[in-house]
Every structure is written in structure tokens, then in C-alpha cells.
Amino acid sequence: MDEPRRPSSLHGTSHPGKIPGATRKGTETRARIIKGALEALENGGMEALTTRKIAASAGVRLATLHYYFDNKESLLLAVLEDLIADMAEAYQADIPASHDPQERIETVIRSMWRYVQRTRNKQLAQTELTLYALRTQGADWLAARQYNAYIDFYSKLIFDGMGEISEDKKQIGTAVARFMLIGIDGLILQNFALHNDGDTNEGVETLIIATQDLVRRLQAEARLAAG
Amino acid sequence: MDEPRRPSSLHGTSHPGKIPGATRKGTETRARIIKGALEALENGGMEALTTRKIAASAGVRLATLHYYFDNKESLLLAVLEDLIADMAEAYQADIPASHDPQERIETVIRSMWRYVQRTRNKQLAQTELTLYALRTQGADWLAARQYNAYIDFYSKLIFDGMGEISEDKKQIGTAVARFMLIGIDGLILQNFALHNDGDTNEGVETLIIATQDLVRRLQAEARLAAG
DNA sequence: GTCTATATGTGGATAGAC
């Protein structure tokens, strides 16, 4: 109804202003800006996030920021892209040793939850960015990518390294991962709002049990179907 | 590190600029502004939300807005307060007829989910406001209030009207409501990001079963403890 | 209590030297 919106915004997402980023040093600067933006976002939140603060936080002049990114929007989306790309290593979760999915689920959820609590502001920042992507037309695919990355990540943590993954296992893994993600997201919001760690821990336990039950059920169904 | 932040912001939350709101017509205008703010927020999102758009959306002049609210922040928080206050009637969920908690859980989650899907933008707006409150220092109590309101609401939907509510039932109700809320919040985010309704519906079914199992387990525990 | 008009600040973005 009122948004002018320049058509180049989508394409400006993943590459710098003109043609840079190809240069060795330039790539580093670009990365510094992204890192600075994330830092500023973690501290002050979306509402207070300005390009000036980002530049300061990154140790870069305002003009430099605009040399690497067409506009604020493309920078913000690049931050989210970066978060997605680095997700797996950020959680530094090795695939659990046990070959029992039930045990793995417990291990994964617990370590996940510890990480979330250690990085409260990062989680808030990420949630704000996701909402932002959902609100920015032409950028909701990014939110989808993020969720698929998490689902894939969880799924691998639960079933990988246990011989060949059958089609059945893959489907079960995806469904289970989706449910785990639902739970973790819900827990994050509720814990940050109520910051009653005792009650939230109860939620974690409930989620573990529920997820384990889900696996059991899906496996039983698959066994039946296979005959 | 850098926020000036006027000390009156907290108190400006729930009452207008000077002393108004006491006048019959004044209260209506105040309500119109809040409604307009919510509408503008639902359509454009936080990032694009300006006081001018709010005023326009409310059919009020910009100065009028500032007559009723000290600043943008206090208006935004008032919107969230309003959302909390009207929550119960918004969901227009009567207490289900059945006296079986298991059935009630299913009914409540399903109708809840239908409502959520009908009001996607409202849910996004509410989530954005919650994040905003969490980020606004001195306002996170509002986020807590919101969650407690939901927990209370769900809890009542599941156990009310079934004779006197024992202490046991109350505790169980709260724990169950908390878990339902976790699930619904997680579902909202995931569905809006992936907008794959098929997969999300699977999540709804899983949540119903998991919640029902939780009630069973908690009731069994309570029975054991009672001897 | 609501309006018109305006002050004041700050944000995103660009020009152009180096």
C-alpha cells in the first residue's frame, strides 16, 4: 500500500555493494561488520539498532558499512544468513556417542538447553532477526532456510552414524527434529519472559519425555508398515 | 552504556499524558489509538511502525496521540497491556463441555490452533511486542504478566467447572498449561517460518498427545503421593 | 480534548578526497 521498496534489495542480500568481497582483505571487513551488527543487536535490540551503532561496534566508519552493503536491510539479512551458516559449529555439538536414539534425544536437548541459557541475548537477537525476515517481503525464505537448517541439524544429531539411514529413519528424524525445535523455541520464549528457571527445567524434562515417546511411536508405526 | 532513558517511562505505561482518561470521551479516544497502533503493527511490523502511521490508522492527529501517551514506548506497552486484558475474550473459548481433561486438552489445542491460523498477523504483532517488552528495560514484567495470563487461561480451560479444584489439580493445571503454551508458541514460529501447514498439523497432533500423556503422568504421581 | 504548525534531533545514505 505504501512501501516503495527498491527492487535490488533481494539480490543485495548476499553480496556487497559493488563488486567487492572478492578482495582478500575486503572479505574480512565484511565479516567484521556482520559480527559488529550482531553484537550491537544482542546488546540493544532491534528497536535501538542503527547503522551508526553497528559501524562503531564493528570499528568501521559509517561509509565503509555502506560500501559493503547496499542498505540496512541487506546487512540485517546477511547477519541472519551468517547465523544460519555458522549454526552447527556455534552449538559445537558433536554427534552423541550412544547409538540409542532415546539417549541421544536426552543428551541433545539438555546440551542445547544449556547453550541457549548461556547465550540469552544471542537467542533474543536471533528471534528478532527471524521476525524481521518474516516481516520483510521477499525475505521470508530466509526464515524458512533457518528452520530447515535446524531441523536438518537436529535430525543428524539423533540418527547419524548409525549405519545407512533408511527412508523410514530419515522421515522419523525429520518429524522428531521438528517437534524438538517446536519445544526449544517455545521454551526459549517462556523462559525469557518468566525467567523462572525451575519451572522451565520442568518443561525441559517434559519435552525430553515427549520427544522420546514420539520416536517410540513413529518407530512402532514404521515397523508395522514394513510388516 | 548510552541510553539516556527518561525515568518516567515506566509510570507512563498505563495512564495518559497529563490526567485525562478520566473523561468519558477521552477514554474512547485512548482506546481508538491503541486499536490503531495494533492495526498498524499487524500490517507493517515493528520496523515500519511510526507514530504518524499509528495516528493515521487511528483516525487521530499526531498531537492527539501525544496528548494521551507520553511517548511511543508507553503507547506500545499499553498496546501489549490491552492485548493481555482482552486475551480471554479474543480467543472466545468457552470452557469445553466435557469433564474429561484429556478431551478438553484436545479441544482446546485444536481451537487455539485454528484461531492462531486465522490471525497470523496478530500473532506476529504480539510476538514482536513481547520481544520489545523483553528488550525494554523496566518493562519485562509485562512479558511475564502476559505469559502468566495465558497459563492461567489454559489452566482454567482444562480443569475449571469440575467441582472444587484441589491443590493437586491446580498444580497439575499450571504445569500442563505451561507445556501447552510452550508447544503453541513453538508451533506459531515454525508454522510462520515454514508455512507448511501439513507438517505443522502433524506437530499439533503430537502436541495433543504429549500434553495428554503429561496429564496422565502427573495425575498418576499425585495419586501415588496421596496414597 | 483536538487541532495546525513547527521545533529538533537523528537516521540512512551519498559525494568525493585520499
Add this chain to the structure above:
DNA sequence: GTCTATCCACATATAGAC
């Protein structure tokens, strides 16, 4: 590729008439 300096639109907020 990074800087200094600056433009300009627009956002929040206020003054003061009605």
C-alpha cells in the same frame, strides 16, 4: 577500500490557538 563531510528525509515530540 576507507575515510571526512554532508545531504535530506522523516521521526518523535512540543507550542499554542481553538
